[in-house]
Amino acid sequence: xxxxxxxxxxxxxxxxxxxxxxxxxxxxxxxxxxxxxxxxxxxxxxxxxxxxxxxxxxxxxxxxxxxxxxxxxxxxxxxxxxxxxxxxxxxxxxxxxxxxxxxxxxxxxxxxxxxxxxxxxxxxxxxxxxxxxxxxxxxxxxxxxxxxxxxxxxxxxxxxxxxxxxxxxxxxxxxxxxxxxxxxxxxxxxxxxxxxxxxxxxxxxxxxxxxxxxxxxxxxxxxxxxxxxxxxxxxxxxxxxxxxxxxxxxxxxxxxxxxxxxxxxxxxxxxxxxxxxxxxxxxxxxxxxxxxxxxxxxxxxxxxxxxxxxxxxxxx
Numbered sequence: 346x347x348x349x350x351x352x353x354x355x356x357x358x359x360x361x362x363x364x365x366x367x368x369x370x371x372x373x374x375x376x377x378x379x380x381x382x383x384x385x386x387x388x389x390x391x392x393x394x395x396x397x398x399x400x401x402x403x404x405x406x407x408x409x410x411x412x413x414x415x416x417x418x419x420x421x422x423x424x425x426x427x428x429x430x431x432x433x434x435x436x437x438x439x440x441x442x443x444x445x446x447x448x449x450x451x452x453x454x455x456x457x458x459x460x461x462x463x464x465x466x467x468x469x470x471x472x473x474x475x476x477x478x479x480x481x482x483x484x485x486x487x488x489x490x491x492x493x494x495x496x497x498x499x500x501x502x503x504x505x506x507x508x509x510x511x512x513x514x515x516x517x518x519x520x521x522x523x524x525x526x527x528x529x530x531x532x533x534x535x536x537x538x539x540x541x542x543x544x545x546x547x548x549x550x551x552x553x554x555x556x557x558x559x560x561x562x563x564x565x566x567x568x569x570x571x572x573x574x575x576x577x578x579x580x581x582x583x584x585x586x587x588x589x590x591x592x593x594x595x596x597x598x599x600x601x602x603x604x605x606x607x608x609x610x611x612x613x614x615x616x617x618x619x620x621x622x623x624x625x626x627x628x629x630x631x632x633x634x635x636x637x638x639x640x641x642x643x644x645x646x647x648x649x650x651x652x653x654x655x656x657x658x659x660x661x
Contacts (some may be wrong), residue, residue: 367416374401375408378420380548380562398423430459430485432473435466439475440643445510445636446503447476447489448643451648453499453622458487472504479504480511491515492589497607497622499648500527501630513635516550518589524631527584527594528573530624530645530654531603532612535580539571542597546590555610556592566590567596576658579606583628594625606654618654626651 369377375394377389391408393399393527397422401410412418438450451457451468458469472479472489479489482505489504491514503523505511517523547563549555574581575591580603586595595611598604607620631642647655 363420363422364584365418365420367412367414367418369412370414371411371450372407374399374406374410374412374418377412378418380550382420393420393423396423429472430464430488431470433465433470434474437468437471437475440501441641442476445507446505446514447472447633448630449502450503450645451494451499451502451627453497453648456496457493457502458490460486468502476504476506480506480508482508482511482515494627495592495595495623495625498625498627499651500627501643501645502627503630503632510635514632517632521587522633524629524642525586525589525627526629527586528626528628528651529582529584529598530606530651531580531582531595531598532591532606533578533580533603534575534638535570535572535582535603537572537645539569540601542566542568542570542601544597544600546593546596556596557591558596564588566592566593568594576655577661579658581655595623618657620654621650624651639651 363382365378374608375387375390378390378399379385390399392589394406394408397405400419400517401416401420438452439447440450441448449468449472452497456467459465459467461607464643469486469488470489476489481488483490487504489511491505491511493505494502495502503514505514514523521630544558545560545563546566547559547561550556565588569585569587571583572580573583586593592611595605595608599611605625606612607616607618608623609616612623626645626647628647629642629644631640633639634641
């Protein structure tokens, strides 16, 4: 996501039961569940099994149990331990704010929300200091967070200050009615002035932290793009998300053989410009206001880390 919580089980209710009918044969159950429930690590699955929270055909099993097709897997998701997420006086660029929402221009390098083992220095820590209220829809770890940006993707984000606004904006995201425009510098010269990448995305079987174009356990993903400027070996693109899958732009650009410059996960491992991450910026966000019903749109300038590289390559 690049920016949206988009896996089928991302919004799992705590103390709820998930039922899955296995389509695997002779695969370890811990590996299978970690692949199906994308936000759950294999070690977390193993702990649930050890605690008796996962059964197969109503029987307790061990983590090395080999699944058979049509095995019925029942998973109890326990309530997480309360976390003390501290408010921190970290400067952030609040582009707009009212009683219902805020628009934030997130800097590159900032993680959006706390995660186990990483509870400080995030956008959420900063929001808790600078904003009086945040929605509670996404729980203690992600208050106010309607959608995400990767750590090294900068730009415009929506933050909900109450649950009513959060539900409205989340519905708009699901219906693809929020206008999200990105700019990216990609490798190579894209010959066509515009195009669309329509390719389903799922988790990579080789590396569970990465996404890939696949038809297996995938969801549809569509990205439109337009050439803004060509720089010989590089192309500056304007991109519009029709869907919001994790790492969508980055994976789609790799898929068409034009990875985002500076992307050391999906692109070149060679850091030609000494970058700290990919040259990908969420430039524009437009939406219907949850209370007034009016359309609002906010645009941002490309940040210095981005324009610096554009100056370098334009002078070559």
